[in-house]
Amino acid sequence: MIKAVTGTKDILPNEISKWNYLESVVRSVFKSFNYSEIRTPIFEETSLFARGIGEETDIVGKEMYTFLDKGQTSITLKPEMTASVVRAYIEHSMASKQPLHKLYYISPMFRQERPQAGRLRQFHQFGAEALGSDSPMLDAEMIHMVYEILKRLGLKDLMVKINSLGIPEVRENYKKVLREFLLPKKNLLSEDSRKRFDTNILRIFDSKVESDQDLLKNAPMLINHLDEKSKNDFEIVKKILTTVKIPFEVDSKLVRGLDYYTKTTFEIVSGKVGSQNALCGGGRYDLLAEQLEGKHTPGVGFAAGIERILLACENEKSFNIPEEKLDFYIVTIGENLSEKVYEAASILRQRNFSVEFDYQNRSTKAQMREANKLNSRFVIFFGGDEYLSGMVSIKNMQSSEQRQIPISELQTINID
């Protein structure tokens, strides 16, 4: 049997309604903040991600779906959206049309990792990018939007974590300080962290090894080494969040795995989804556009994992979707009236009612059971004595009331 590829999942009809519901919430919140949708291709030239996300990152180093197309161009299935959005922004000279662009997306992403709870190889994200302004109001707005979406989805067990990484010079300086601090203890670090010491020392803060965390106890914190501008902007972000009553925690250890971040970074974690607990992550990336050979364009954005959010919603039973209802089920009695039934259904469907009937010539009882299973509000009976005089019976399935009407009345019938 051919099965879906490891790490991919079919979304079957019985679960599609919650996806649609989530997407409708996402779109309406983005609309209220005046964000416009952007759709970019599923794949890009590999170098976009290599340069945008950073050669040293795990995403680029080992998780991308990369292949050569027939023209021998290296192609990669998008592992995240920011690089693509910035590419489109530059390619279409969007900066020249207006100074600030507020964009959102809902799209599948691809990363070749070992699947586990809340982690797939093809997964889906929604997210936003605001390009063209370095206002910290936009940083706060990003957090505000996801938080609002998660809240509307009924999630409660959430924690907003924010941090500031400062500008690159500050960060480089701080790295030196941290390196000096850790050097004497280097041999006591875990193997992974010793590697990070050389490649990306900030990441040591992410270590889940307890002894590593012990060694970091009195480490100098980046947050105390920020430049004035970064510090002020961070204060503004915090003030806005407080004003709109979004609880948050400053997590000076929050270092995100994409190279392009500057200043604000944030994450919202759920206590209800297992070990991959980040529902969303994001931050500011003021230097990315230049890295991609565009003009200097400050930007800030976030991405949220739809599967993880739905997992949290399920575990918190955070929302209910009303059952699908059918308006009419047409049952035939006795004789085969398929064209007549088809025609009647067609008339009702033209008026936008949802209508179903039996295709398999089954017994009346079987048709009734089907009508019941489909949650049909009304059943229309075709056939029998009354049909000879141009009448059909119509039954309200909830009250069980039944009356006869002329067939022609189906053209004007109302059910409310």
Add this chain to the structure above:
RNA sequence: GUGAGCGUAGCUCAGUUGGUUAGAGCACCAGGUUGUGGCCCUGGGGGUCGUGGGUUCAAAUCCCAUCGCUCACCCCA
């Protein structure tokens, strides 16, 4: 890439030390008397016990391999 656990009907699972035609619940289909649902009752279809090999008179049950799934590490949404 590393580690652990699990693979019996569409789904959730029973099947205690190897022994007769492998079971249940749910789901599905048909029926419960002339043309009507939800509850209930009766019957039915559906499994080469993940796959391949081995041990044995005999294997879903023991051994080996292989594939798949799940969870965790790593990393991230």
